[in-house]
Amino acid sequence: MAEPQYLALDAMGGDFGPSVVIPGAALALKKHPSLQFLLFGKASAIETELLGYPELAARSLVRHTDTVIASDAKPSQALRRGKGTSMWQALEAVRDGEAAFAVSAGNTGALMAVSRLILRTLPGIDRPALAGQWPTIHRPSIVLDVGANIGASAQELCNFALMGAAMSHSVFGIDLPTVGLLNVGVEEIKGADEVKQAHTWLKDVQLSFDYRGYVEGDKIGQGIVDVVVCEGFTGNIALKTAEGTSKQIATYLREAMSSSLLTKAGALLATGAFKILKHRSDPRRFNGGTFLGLNGIVIKSHGGTDAYGFASAIEVGYGMASSGIIDRLTADLASLTARLAVIAQVPAAEASVGDGAGTVKPLQPHPQS
Numbered sequence: 001m002a003e004p005q006y007l008a009l010d011a012m013g014g015d016f017g018p019s020v021v022i023p024g025a026a027l028a029l030k031k032h033p034s035l036q037f038l039l040f041g042k043a044s045a046i047e048t049e050l051l052g053y054p055e056l057a058a059r060s061l062v063r064h065t066d067t068v069i070a071s072d073a074k075p076s077q078a079l080r081r082g083k084g085t086s087m088w089q090a091l092e093a094v095r096d097g098e099a100a101f102a103v104s105a106g107n108t109g110a111l112m113a114v115s116r117l118i119l120r121t122l123p124g125i126d127r128p129a130l131a132g133q134w135p136t137i138h139r140p141s142i143v144l145d146v147g148a149n150i151g152a153s154a155q156e157l158c159n160f161a162l163m164g165a166a167m168s169h170s171v172f173g174i175d176l177p178t179v180g181l182l183n184v185g186v187e188e189i190k191g192a193d194e195v196k197q198a199h200t201w202l203k204d205v206q207l208s209f210d211y212r213g214y215v216e217g218d219k220i221g222q223g224i225v226d227v228v229v230c231e232g233f234t235g236n237i238a239l240k241t242a243e244g245t246s247k248q249i250a251t252y253l254r255e256a257m258s259s260s261l262l263t264k265a266g267a268l269l270a271t272g273a274f275k276i277l278k279h280r281s282d283p284r285r286f287n288g289g290t291f292l293g294l295n296g297i298v299i300k301s302h303g304g305t306d307a308y309g310f311a312s313a314i315e316v317g318y319g320m321a322s323s324g325i326i327d328r329l330t331a332d333l334a335s336l337t338a339r340l341a342v343i344a345q346v347p348a349a350e351a352s353v354g355d356g357a358g359t360v361k362p363l364q365p366h367p368q369s
Helices: 018-031 043-050 054-058 075-081 086-095 108-119 154-172 193-204 217-222 232-257 261-269 271-280 307-323 325-344
Strands: 006-010 036-041 060-064 102-104 129-134 141-144 178-182 210-215 227-229 289-292 298-300
Touching: 006 018, 006 086, 006 307, 018 036, 018 043, 018 054, 018 307, 036 043, 036 086, 043 054, 043 060, 054 060, 075 108, 086 102, 086 108, 102 307, 108 289, 108 298, 129 154, 129 232, 141 154, 141 232, 154 178, 154 193, 154 227, 154 289, 154 307, 154 325, 178 193, 178 217, 178 232, 193 210, 193 325, 210 217, 217 232, 232 261, 261 271, 289 307, 298 307, 307 325
Parallel strands: 006 036, 006 102, 036 060, 102 298, 141 227, 178 210, 178 227
Antiparallel strands: 129 141, 129 289, 289 298
């Protein structure tokens, strides 16, 4: 696929605005010298930062706006008052074909709401999912949904599986990603009805991924599958629990290694090992959540990240745009809908009616024998 040229950056999003976005873009440009940038926000603030990055300045267009969506704005407020803001204009650039993708570190709820309004959803998709990268003892996995939706139907979980597999292919280059459903056990009888129904359907469909069945929470970090599927309530709790546990262990380790002269000496000798550990678990390397299911690519950067983390978010968008993920998803979703209709023994038109605007009639469960 062709490499993306222009990308749109919400320069005012996040905790630090242009002071992180601009250095992050400069790091991305070093890795991909063909990139060009549309920078949306307060021109004076952006241009001041660009003075330190002449190469980036030469490959950037600044689009001025005085208005910004507040970090604490409710999604409904963003929809009513967000027109003309840096976030809104960056998404419009994607919709209008000016940019291959958009990156924002702004308000997550607002970004989701405005993205759905401006870009709409792909046919067959009711609610986009927020997908994140998860470090494992092998290669990183994709986990979705990690907070965009509370609850999900069986068909939505199947859609998440397909979208997560497409992201795994785009970002990590995995030809046939393995997929698992997060559940409270691996036994067939366990789990919510929606999860069990999705499990039944996913066992029968044959698409661009390898379905491996149920995955328990303690297996996510082991990397036994490339994609872990769940609804947003469960996924967000799993994500926050993992983040908190990681910080807890780091605190324990620091306390243990500084508890005596002997342990301090041991820590000094183990400096190299600690550097490797820090690198492998560095959350900045995995920054960049993706709203999957939109008719365009939108990357959500953590609001408190630094330039390195923001560059990582740009890298996620670059990989997805380069792979042509939207065309791939559109075709795969149509195939999934048709195959699920056959499995569920209902007409395809009734199985999933998507108009690209978030209207979907979910599949009906198997008839009871």
